[in-house]
Amino acid sequence: MAESGAQIDSLDLWTQVRGWAQALGFSQVGVAGVDLSAAEPGLMQWLQAGFHGRMDYMAAHGLKRARPAELVPGTVSVITARMDYLPQDTPDDWQAAELARLQRPGEAIVSVYSRGRDYHKVLRARLQKLQDRIATAIGPFGHRVFTDSAPVLEAELAARSGQGWRGKHTLVLSREGGSMFFLGEIYVDLHLPRTEATGAHCGQCRACIDICPTQAIVAPYRLDARRCISYLTIEHDGPIDEALRPLMGNRIYGCDDCQLICPWNKYAQRSSLPDFDARDGLADANLVTLFGWSEAEFLRRTEGGPIRRIGHVRWLRNIAVALGNALAALPPGDARRAPLLASLQARAEHPHALVREHVQWALKR
Template identity: 50%
Template structure:
């Protein structure tokens, strides 16, 4: 197959692939080899310690996760891409400092990225096939056992930060990753130097102390995991520190120095929906299941389902300042909801009762986070 291409032709093809990628809307394109054996033991240690929580899929597929050619036979290289998602109308401190508003992770404010990025990767593969008939490939966007951050790091898109996310010197971490497995021995890119240095802002700001070591997150403590992936009751020990974060958590990204000048996305699909720019807790809590499905259609939020949506919101309502409206909403919902939700409603009502005689006060971590954001992210309103 590729034996017909000289080294010079392969280099020209690699350059062309990167140009095509930019034309398709990706912010950066890199090429990696498929040697990820160095990640096998750390991954197994993380799994053995149970840090994946209930994400059983992380323990499945065996060596396919760090051996790409086993996942897609014939793979010799991986074309990695990133796409900026930070919406220009996103709110940061304004959402976190208002206890009656909901904080929703910035990546989910617009349209779900999976299908859109996968389709563009398919188009990239089609362009390759037009000039190399022997081409075979397969696109992935967070949809299979792919170590996307390790591959992106090897391809020079950035380095793995202490919060375990990929960091880029110019773009921070507000971007999605995608991969195109190819059967061509393309020249690979050079990894970039880790620039985190002695900074530990992400580790110290985490509301639940989920970053247990450099680059290691205990999912069982992570608010993003608890509000999105976790299906059961939220452990009581984490509820107060969740504050008003109802879907995901961006704290470790918000304080990162490399995100201060991160570019906003050019993709209108990722712009925040109007109902999610300044979302009021009580308004979101009032949505029926059908309203939830309608208003989150095409959004990543939809996959958690209405029950988990109400679970997360009830915790935020419990953490909000004392309000008769909140109490009434929780009591009315408690009359007809199943036991799974009643547990959280009762907890929220208890928290509201405790606040009746004293004003609401944010957690210290949230207060500090807001101060940092106000200094470092002037685009926020």
């Protein structure tokens, strides 16, 4: 890496960086150091407990996640960036409105963050523009951009740099922005002034723990990903545990419950970018419609979005579970059952065993 850190006024540079970041749509930026050794025991305990499930890459990377200077040699500072993602037309009562949708079993629920453009693409492009502006100001320097794309202890870095504190659901919470935001980082070889961490403000509240449908938050600040609906519907590529399927309700991609109930999210901010506005058919779709998508239609409708990464087969697996739960929630003789049954029966002979198994389970509901 370059030795540009000794040739610049770091405080003046940081003032400029904050202005550039705001112009690029970031809500907040901060700076953390690279000594995360205090977080290593907790990381290892989490991995040893198997709470990472089948996300084998987490165990494979081990402590490199907590050692920025090993991941990118020469790193001495980490710039952290927060970007709010609530769509611009989000109503004031959005939390209550989203929770109410859980009570309408025929609706399909995808996490708020996943209804627009893939945040990896948005954040990476804008973080790269930010580092380009820094390079224009000071000349070449060592850097690397991350957007949930490498073994980075993202929440720890965010908390240490003043983006917020770790909530009991393990997400980062901000007094100004709740938790409805994305995080990204730039590892740099520049000596930048550290930004001050904030205190925790959860108090005795345990709303996120109590609302979790699968009780995946096994203790404050401790999440068993193997039970988390976000993990099950996105990261997990095999059959979903039958004991957990009824608890998933109509959530087909991710789960926002712990955020919807959080009091701090009354301060969640709307995005300044149109990228995160919901695409047609994802904010208010019904299960039958989405289950009817062919693979070609699935790929077309999810192009450029985060949902595409799970593929059509897992998409159908997830919706089959939701359809089964909808059948179980409706009384015999209810006219709304017929299209649900017909939709499932149309996929009963699907060529992929994973889909067939979940469809058969749903039909038995």
